[in-house]
Amino acid sequence: MKAMNELRLTFPSRSANEGFARAAVAAFVAQLDPAVDELADLRTAVSEAVTNAIVHAYPNELGPVTLTVRLYENGRVCLQVRDRGRGIEDVEKAMEPLFTTGGEERSGLGFSVMQSFTDRVRVRSTPGKGTTVTMDKYIALRVKGQR
Amino acid sequence: MQVNLTREGDTLIAAISGELDHHTAAAMRQQIDTAALSCRCRVLRLDFSALTFMDSSGIGLIMGRYRLMQSMGGCVQLQGVSGRLERMIRLAGLDKLPIWNTQEGKE
Numbered sequence: 001m002k003a004m005n006e007l008r009l010t011f012p013s014r015s016a017n018e019g020f021a022r023a024a025v026a027a028f029v030a031q032l033d034p035a036v037d038e039l040a041d042l043r044t045a046v047s048e049a050v051t052n053a054i055v056h057a058y059p060n061e062l063g064p065v066t067l068t069v070r071l072y073e074n075g076r077v078c079l080q081v082r083d084r085g086r087g088i089e090d091v092e093k094a095m096e097p098l099f100t101t102g103g104e105e106r107s108g109l110g111f112s113v114m115q116s117f118t119d120r121v122r123v124r125s126t127p128g129k130g131t132t133v134t135m136d137k138y139i140a141l142r143v144k145g146q147r
Numbered sequence: 148m149q150v151n152l153t154r155e156g157d158t159l160i161a162a163i164s165g166e167l168d169h170h171t172a173a174a175m176r177q178q179i180d181t182a183a184l185s186c187r188c189r190v191l192r193l194d195f196s197a198l199t200f201m202d203s204s205g206i207g208l209i210m211g212r213y214r215l216m217q218s219m220g221g222c223v224q225l226q227g228v229s230g231r232l233e234r235m236i237r238l239a240g241l242d243k244l245p246i247w248n249t250q251e252g253k254e
Contacts, residue, residue, distance in 0.1 A: 015170035022168075022200065040200075040231060047202040051169040097238065105176065107206035112238050 003070035003078070005031065010066045013054040013083070021050045021067055028069050029077055034139045041117040042077060042137055048110040049081035049133045055102050057085025057131060075139040079118075080132060087127040095123065150178045158224075159188040164197035172204045180215060189221045196227025205232065206239045213244065222246070 007028045011017045022043040029042055046067070053065045068080040088094045095115075100108030114121045118137040125131040151162040161179045165171070183191050191212055195201070213223045223246050228236070236242050 015168075018168045018170045019166060037231075043200065044202050044231065047168055047200075051202065051204065055169065098240075105172070105207045105211050107203045107210060107239055109203035109206055109235065109239055113203050113235060116234065116238060 001072050001074065001076075004073050005071045007069040008066065009068075010064050012062045013058045013065050013085075014062065015051075015054055017065070018047055018050050018054065021065075022047050024067070025069055025079065029071070029139070032071055032075060032077065032139045033142060035142075038137070038139050042079065045114045045117045045135055045137070046079055046081065048113050049079070049135070052110050052133070053081055053083040053085065053131070055106070056088075057083035059086070075141045077137045077139055079135045079137070082130065082132040084130040087129055088123070088125040088131055089127055091123050091125050150175050152178070152182045154186060154188065157188050158190040158192055159183055159186050160192045160194055162194040162197060164199075166200040167198055167205045167208065168200070168202050169204045172208050176208060176211060179212060183212070183215060183219075187219070190224055191216050191221065192224040192226055194226040195229065195232060198227075198229070198232075201232055201235075203235060203239075206235050206241065209236075209241060209246070210239070213241075213246065 009024060025046045026039055026043055029039065050065060050067065057063065063083060063085050066082045070078040093099060095111040097112045098108040100106045111121065114135055118135040120136040122134045123131065149164045153160045159182055163175060167175065193209065193212065216223050225246050
């Protein structure tokens with residue numbers, strides 16, 4: 001199915017952009033008329049993915065983070081967060097709940113939250129080249145034929 | 148993002164408002180820890196009722212404060228926990244810790 005609308009943003013991996021990414025996703029997805037909870041789930045999921053890119057992909061430097069949001073007629077929202085950072089050696093390990101390389105103040109819950117708050121999470125990563133996290137969430141269509 | 152710190156007897160109450168993410172957590176952490184270390188209270192109560200957003204950085208913040216209070220022989224209580232925050236607390240397994248404010252709901 002072809003996306004009916006698409007947003008693509010690229011910003012440097014500054015932590016101030018975590019809030020910006022959430023706000024951008026919320027504003028763009030608003031056209032699907034999501035419920036408050038659905039929108040909060042999407043904001044949380046994108047916050048986790050963007051924070052991962054900022055903390056882990058570029059630990060000692062700034063680099064580009066690209067956020068793509070695609071909206072589909074059946075209510076599917078596809079969120080993609082891509083970086084060109086150091087990549088993940090062992091994706092399976094990185095996705096284990098509570099596993100973190102981020103130090104004491106990181107909970108290691110990022111991927112668990114993404115999985116819990118969206119319908120599907122895929123992670124593609126190449127060490128030295130970067131990581132792409134793709135999440136799908138289906139928004140309940142409240143008014144048929146109005147999309 | 149703002150942390151309002153008040154003291155009630157042996158309890159330090161940190162009321163967090165605004166958005167709690169990786170970007171804002173560092174400053175919040177510093178404010179709370181400075182107050183906790185100087186007042187030497189037995190209980191640190193984190194009040195989330197005025198939060199408008201929180202991701203898993205908040206779980207990291209709770210875990211870090213739990214460790215700090217434990218190291219001083221104290222404890223952490225949570226107040227104003229939303230449904231979404233509770234989901235994350237359960238994902239982290241923190242629901243097994245004695246961190247719920249037992250006074251909540253009785254007031």
